[in-house]
Amino acid sequence: MFEADRFLTRIQDFALLYGIKILVAIFILIVGLWLIRRITDFAYRIMTRENVDPSLRPFLKNILNIVLLVLLIMVVIDQVGLEVTSFIALLGSAGLAVGLALQGSLANFAGGVLILTIKPFRVGDFIEAQGQKGTVSLINIFNTVIKTEDNKTIYLPNGPLASAVVVNYDVENVRRLDVTYTVDASVPLSRIREVLNRIIATDKQIIQEPAPSVGVEKLAGQTMTLSVKVWVQRGDYRFQQVSESLNEKVKEAFEQEGIELK
Numbered sequence: 251m252f253e254a255d256r257f258l259t260r261i262q263d264f265a266l267l268y269g270i271k272i273l274v275a276i277f278i279l280i281v282g283l284w285l286i287r288r289i290t291d292f293a294y295r296i297m298t299r300e301n302v303d304p305s306l307r308p309f310l311k312n313i314l315n316i317v318l319l320v321l322l323i324m325v326v327i328d329q330v331g332l333e334v335t336s337f338i339a340l341l342g343s344a345g346l347a348v349g350l351a352l353q354g355s356l357a358n359f360a361g362g363v364l365i366l367t368i369k370p371f372r373v374g375d376f377i378e379a380q381g382q383k384g385t386v387s388l389i390n391i392f393n394t395v396i397k398t399e400d401n402k403t404i405y406l407p408n409g410p411l412a413s414a415v416v417v418n419y420d421v422e423n424v425r426r427l428d429v430t431y432t433v434d435a436s437v438p439l440s441r442i443r444e445v446l447n448r449i450i451a452t453d454k455q456i457i458q459e460p461a462p463s464v465g466v467e468k469l470a471g472q473t474m475t476l477s478v479k480v481w482v483q484r485g486d487y488r489f490q491q492v493s494e495s496l497n498e499k500v501k502e503a504f505e506q507e508g509i510e511l512k
Contacts, residue, residue: 275329282322290315304373306366309391361412362391371418376484378417380406424457425487427480430467431500432512435474439466442476445507449499450480455492457481473512 290311297307366389371377376385377396382404384396394406419425433442443464450462460481467477482492504511 271330275326278329279322279326282318282325286315286318286322289318309362309366357409358392358407361408361410362389362393364412365389365394365408366391370416371420375418375420377419379411379414382406419487420484423484424460424481425484426460427482427487427492427496429478429493429496430475431478431504432473432475433504433509434512435469435472437474437509439474441507442509445503445509446476446478446500449496449503450478453480453492453496453499455482455486455495457483 293314294307294311297310302310365371371386373386373389377383382396382398384398384402384404386394387397387403388395391408393408394411396404396406398404431446446464447462450456450464451458456462457480462478462480464476464478466474468475478496480492480496486492501511
């Protein structure tokens, strides 16, 4: 009977000691989760106010949230009385196993971090990469989404994209448009040049500075190929508005002048 009383007393002492610790740990956990939510929301507002790239804000908020959660869990475990070092070792082992299992995903994750940090392109830019062309509609942490001119949606993995050659067509405000026209070599060059210069000068979509140019690109037998180089706004260039309009005007003008296109 005496041994049973001692055993019950030990259980009560143990329950009292660890019960208080568990209650304190639960309190710390609840308050900590509330603080983490407030801190991450505050950090997101700061990033919005400082005009941090919209694609980077959710990523940085999630990273901050994960770091704070890990710290909170370590504090809770220490409060309960467990070894924090054991938790860190377990976390490291789990991280290594997950890393080996998700090598491709981690490569895409690292690529996403590089893209969001270095910013070779932004949402709204027209790019060419990995054999695809389109307007960037979304930059996720694992992939980049682009929309093609014929309204296809393409998902590019960020791992290969971060290490590939990327052509960004929207960095500069103006683009040079190159078109060629092949005509009979017997037609006087001055006559053709005069017609083309007149069209260029009256086209409001063509920028006059830098100056447009018209020159002979190639002579082959009885034909002559002329190269026309004009500068346009990048938005006009992207959807080929200027090239289509220019081709129509050249065809009509050449027909009126009796110049045959080859």
